[in-house]
Amino acid sequence: MFELFENELNNLDNILDQVKRNSLDFLENIGDKPTSIADQAIVPISLTDEGAGTLAGLDLFSRHYEKLMVASPGPRYWGFVTGGTTPAAIAGDWLTAVYDQNTQAIQGEGDVSGVIEQETIRMFCDLLGLPHDFMGGFVTGATMANFTGLAVARQWAGKQTSHDVSREGVNGNVALMAATPHSSVIKSLSMLGIGSSNLIRIDTLKDREAIDVNALEEKLKEHIERPVILNCSAGTVNTVDFDDIQAIVELKKKYNFWLHIDAAFGGFVACSPEYRYLLNGWEWADSITIDCHKWLNVPYDSAVSLVRKEHSRLQVSTFQNSNAPYLGDPSENFSYLNFLPENSRRFRALPVWLSLVAYGRTGFESIVSNSIAMARRFGECIQNRDYLELSAPIRLNVVCFRLKKSPEKTAEFLKMVNRRGKIFMTPTLLSGNVSIRAAFVNYRTVENDIDIAFREMDEVFATL
Numbered sequence: 411m412f413e414l415f416e417n418e419l420n421n422l423d424n425i426l427d428q429v430k431r432n433s434l435d436f437l438e439n440i441g442d443k444p445t446s447i448a449d450q451a452i453v454p455i456s457l458t459d460e461g462a463g464t465l466a467g468l469d470l471f472s473r474h475y476e477k478l479m480v481a482s483p484g485p486r487y488w489g490f491v492t493g494g495t496t497p498a499a500i501a502g503d504w505l506t507a508v509y510d511q512n513t514q515a516i517q518g519e520g521d522v523s524g525v526i527e528q529e530t531i532r533m534f535c536d537l538l539g540l541p542h543d544f545m546g547g548f549v550t551g552a553t554m555a556n557f558t559g560l561a562v563a564r565q566w567a568g569k570q571t572s573h574d575v576s577r578e579g580v581n582g583n584v585a586l587m588a589a590t591p592h593s594s595v596i597k598s599l600s601m602l603g604i605g606s607s608n609l610i611r612i613d614t615l616k617d618r619e620a621i622d623v624n625a626l627e628e629k630l631k632e633h634i635e636r637p638v639i640l641n642c643s644a645g646t647v648n649t650v651d652f653d654d655i656q657a658i659v660e661l662k663k664k665y666n667f668w669l670h671i672d673a674a675f676g677g678f679v680a681c682s683p684e685y686r687y688l689l690n691g692w693e694w695a696d697s698i699t700i701d702c703h704k705w706l707n708v709p710y711d712s713a714v715s716l717v718r719k720e721h722s723r724l725q726v727s728t729f730q731n732s733n734a735p736y737l738g739d740p741s742e743n744f745s746y747l748n749f750l751p752e753n754s755r756r757f758r759a760l761p762v763w764l765s766l767v768a769y770g771r772t773g774f775e776s777i778v779s780n781s782i783a784m785a786r787r788f789g790e791c792i793q794n795r796d797y798l799e800l801s802a803p804i805r806l807n808v809v810c811f812r813l814k815k816s817p818e819k820t821a822e823f824l825k826m827v828n829r830r831g832k833i834f835m836t837p838t839l840l841s842g843n844v845s846i847r848a849a850f851v852n853y854r855t856v857e858n859d860i861d862i863a864f865r866e867m868d869e870v871f872a873t874l
């Protein structure tokens with residue numbers, strides 16, 4: 411073995427200890443770490459011939475780059491829909507790198523992490539109250555989960571007219587409908603060759619982001635000759651609005667369409683006795699997307715794609731490796747290799763498995779209810795300020811708001827707030843106007859963080 415690697419392996423204890431110290435420094439002080447970095451210039455480090463070794467490399471990183479790491483898993487990072495990292499999830503993710511399994515293999519041939527992945531999916535469905543009617547697997551994020559579900563939907567759509575899309579290519583016959591799809595659904599249409607401009611937009615209910623089911627029925631009638639894929643939102647990113655899944659499932663009795671539910675973060679309201687009704691009927695979906703790196707608070711990149719088991723043959727014809735012909739019943743001799751877009755994959759199930767075992771139903775119920783309580787509290791603080799107003803009602807864990815008297819200064823105000831590095835929020839457009847969006851997903855957030863945020867905003871507003 412090359413001497414450098416021999417030294418490294420002999421020094422593993424020290425190396426992992428140093429990683430542990432760096433981890434503790436970040437995680438234990440995360441409340442004081444900046445949520446954004448003003449000076450993003452980085453010192454280039456030259457590639458050397460001889461190599462520095464891991465400890466020296468870690469030292470270089472600490473000195474030059476660590477300060478650029480923002481507190482995105484911290485309690486006041488409310489941009490996008492950013493989950494945190496629980497201790498169990500970090501432990502699982504660290505060990506994922508250590509075990510370095512390639513979760514694609516065919517059962518019984520070497521690596522069997524795929525069996526644990528299936529077991530994790532079973533437990534995950536139990537958390538969400540879903541029946542074991544779905545084949546599930548891990549992908550990098552909800553974007554890829556949407557892509558996966560919609561790819562199988564596309565295969566199904568082709569089959570309705572005896573067309574094998576995976577072999578023959580798209581023929582443009584499929585009609586994809588949605589009311590307020592996430593941008594990743596549009597991106598999936600591009601990647602799938604359906605074409606993003608071919609999306610058929612369904613009207614929303616008045617002042618809502620949820621689909622107007624009557625308008626949907628009209629469109630279904632209009633396109634009765636075509637195979638239809640319906641993309642349903644179970645939690646829109648701005649106002650966390652839910653399409654009426656139960657009413658849509660009723661329509662399935664009259665019309666033949668594929669129901670895909672993008673429940674990237676909204677799926678976790680299944681953990682809340684108070685809000686799980688929003689998902690009523692979702693067990694009848696053909697495919698479902700759920701992100702674990704959001705409300706499950708595991709590190710990036712982790713999401714689950716669920717597809718009904720009765721569509722397994724369609725799923726395999728979509729993702730089968732042509733050089734490894736798939737024989738027999740897809741549920742026997744199971745291999746992720748033929749079910750998902752990626753071939754080689756890391757053992758992404760482990761952080762989720764460990765989280766589910768470590769925190770149970772009560773743990774995740776508490777994360778969801780705490781996030782909703784934090785959004786409420788944030789909303790009350792807005793109502794107590796004469797310079798701010800809500801730009802949409804707070805349905806669950808996201809708050810959209812703006813400056814009251816000078817809404818055109820909202821974007822500038824947000825930039826000034828973010829620049830101070832204590833809180834981070836992102837801008838969004840609501841009916842064409844800029845709003846500030848705060849999304850509560852992180853289990854660490856407590857009321858004091860909301861107080862800090864409003865102290866920051868009050869001070870910035872005073873200087874505006």
Ligand SMILES: *Cc1c(COP(=O)(O)O)cnc(C)c1O
Pocket residue numbers: 491550551552553554592594645646647672673674675701713
């Ligand atoms: C976040 C999100 C996505 C995209 O997820 P990534 O994890 O960023 O790929 C899709 N749909 C919804 C509703 C989301 O909230």
